[in-house]
Structure formats: structure tokens, C-alpha cells
Amino acid sequence: MIKVKFKVNTEEREIVTEPTKTLLEILRDDLGLRGTKEGCGKGECGACTVIMDGKPVVSCLVLACQLAGCQITTIEGLSRDGKLDPVQEAFIEEGAVQCGFCTPGMILSAKALLMGNQNPTDEEIKEAISGNLCRCTGYIKIIKAIQKAAKAQRAALAPNTSGGTRKNRDQ
């Protein structure tokens, strides 16, 4: 057993666990954060995606012994004071959720993209969610929702110009 200290959403956590337990198991079983889903358990489906130190990763392949000092964001950590994140809002508004199993991972991949790219192209969105499988909606509404969230985020960051400025980044 090892003792490991890391941060999950806004809380510092210290747990005693087997060093080879996965982050996914720790989140769900030790911390009761069941928004993170297990699909394949082999890194192929993206259902267990969380944001680790600012980057999306599959939590089913991260082991407890690698967690010391890390900052993990799960789906539970996105809302603020009872208000959903713009990505979550957009998924609801666009009907980008059907069975919902891929949704937490999909939203965290989208969130990680939008943290570094306020104005993504459809191609960049497809790339960002290429590691997340959805077997219900067919991705179109998911991509629309992410574009909508990006627009909302731009508007929030530049309140004086409606919708923010859209620059052609290829120039």
C-alpha cells in the first residue's frame, strides 16, 4: 500500500491504496466520483477521460503510483456554484446526449480543447474528440455543441463585442 496526495477538482485528497490501482478505480470506488465511466478499460473508448494537469488522459491507464502532486479535473468539477459549465449547457441545448455514457469523457475532451483554443475549427474539434467513442448520436450534435460552447466562452471573455472576434488563424 502507498499513501498518495493529489488534487481532485478543488479538493486536496490523500488516500492509502494499492500502487497499481487505476485512477479510474480510485475516482469511482475510493472517492465516490462516479461521473467518470469505465468503457473498455484499455484506453480505446475515452469514456474514462479526465483532465490531468491541464491535459486530457484516459484514467483507466493511469496508476496510483503516478498520481502524486497531480491536479485532476473530473466531470463533477466543471460546474461552479451550482451553475453548469458552458460546455455542459451547450450539450443539453444541442441535444448532444443520448444514452449519456460517453458524455462525461466527451465533455472533458471538449473542455481541454477549449482551455487552449478559444476558436476551434470543426477539424480541430474532431481531432480533440477522436479518442472518445459515441455509439448513439453520431457526433454531429456533439460537434455543434462544442462550437456553441466555444462561442459562449468567447462572448464571456469579451463582453463588449457580441460573440467575440473571429480571426482566421490560417493567415
Place this chain on the structure above:
Amino acid sequence: MKVYSPETIEETTKILGKLKGNVHLLAGGTDLVVKVKEGTVLPENLINIRKLPLDYIKEEGNQLRIGALTSIETIHRSKPIRTYAPILSDAAGKMGSPQIRNLATIGGNIANASPAADTVPPLFVLNAQIVLKDQKGSRVIPIEKFFSGPGENVMRRDEILMEITFRKCAQSDEWFFSKLGQRKALAISKVSLAFRGKVNQNRLTDVSIALGAVAPTVIYAQRTARFLESKTFDSALIDEASRIIQEEASPISDIRSTSEYRRRMVGALLKQGLWELKAGVSPD
């Protein structure tokens, strides 16, 4: 299973020197953790090297040095790599998914020794050197001497892979990396091909070609490379080269593909890449 999490290289090589029984180094874990879960690898000792200071990309004169723990995503996005080894950045971007690329490391991709490892054909045509270290010192191995079979390499059990070094490419170098997989994301290569060379007055020179997933290890297609340098760069040369390269491949049939398909696709990938290269090169 006993797990160690050393924080320095000295500590790591010391542990490696002492341990009896089988030892596995855990870096990004995208191959090893899956194998442990599937039960195909049962480590007695696991050394978590994630905290070691081997996450860097350094430019030194005409050399690039990449620390073994640099993630595939960092390599894909790195400006020096995009500028001086674009074929490696391109191949890195074609691997796995963002979530996998953020965890997976270049050292892991090499040490895992899969014949289908996507960073390896580019590293062959870059003439990369692999730096290994044990308690006593370091040794440097050219990448084409590093692999001894599928999943097997020449590392001794007390060694750690430290870094990968190679010369920067010239601006005049032409290159392409082609990967054939079941789909774009998260597909292990059925066939991959890395090409590097120069075009001078409608002749190809300095050609180097490496093939992935069509032999027990990544291989150079040397006969094809020499043939491409021998005559005018025209459609007859391309046709003949894509025939010769199929003779150089020795693919197997497995769950991802048949040997016959792989062999034909080696020829097709070369033909496609050379035609695109020819179309993109302005006539002298």
C-alpha cells in the same frame, strides 16, 4: 508485485542493478498497463519512472536531443521538431488519440519494440541514436541495431533508456510518413512507411526508407532506396520501386491484416507518396 517510484536517475539505475526477478519500467503506461490488465505481462517489480527528469527537447548545434519521457503529444506539437524533424512530428500526430498521446512517451514507444511503433520508422530515416544508461555508465546504439525481434530489444535488464538524438534535417529534405490503419484515430498500423530524400534535377538522392509492421522489426528498404537513386525520377522508376519494395517486406498475417494485403500496401504507400512528392516538387 513490488512498486518503486525513484526520483533520480542514479536511484533508478541503483534499484535496477539490485533487483532480482523480472522488472518492468512504467513510463506512460499505455502499452504496459493494458498488458498487465490482460495478464500477458506479470511484473514482479514495477519501476515507475514518470518523475525522472527526462521530459525535454533540446537543440544543440545541429543536433536534437529528446528525453525518453517526452510525451508523444509534446513531440507532435514541438516547434523545434516541426522545424527540424517534421516527419517525426507528423508520425506522432497520427498515433493513438489525444488522451493516449498525452500519456505515452517516445522512450516507451521505442523500448516496447513493437514492429508497428509509429515513431520508429521516422527515427530510422533520421538515423537516430538511442542513449542507454546503467549504474556504470552510458552506451549509444544506432536505432537500427536496437531491436532484436517483435517486443524485443537489446537493452540489458539493468539499463534505462535516457534519450534519443539525431541530426536536424535540412530544409531541402523531402519526406513523407504514410500510415495505413483501420481508421484515423486509435488504430495500430497495418503498414507504415517513412521516406526521406532529396530531389535534384529530376533525380532522387540521399534516399532513406523505413517500413513498419511488415517484418519482425522496423526495417530499412535499402534495395528500393538505392534503386530510386539510380535513374530519372519518372513514372517508370516509381512503378519499379513499388514492385521492389514489396520484395523487401516480409509481413505476417494477424488480426489486423493479411500478409498479402500488407505486401501490396507497402507498394501502394510508396507509389502514392512518390507521386505526391513528384507533384509537389517544382520542375528545375
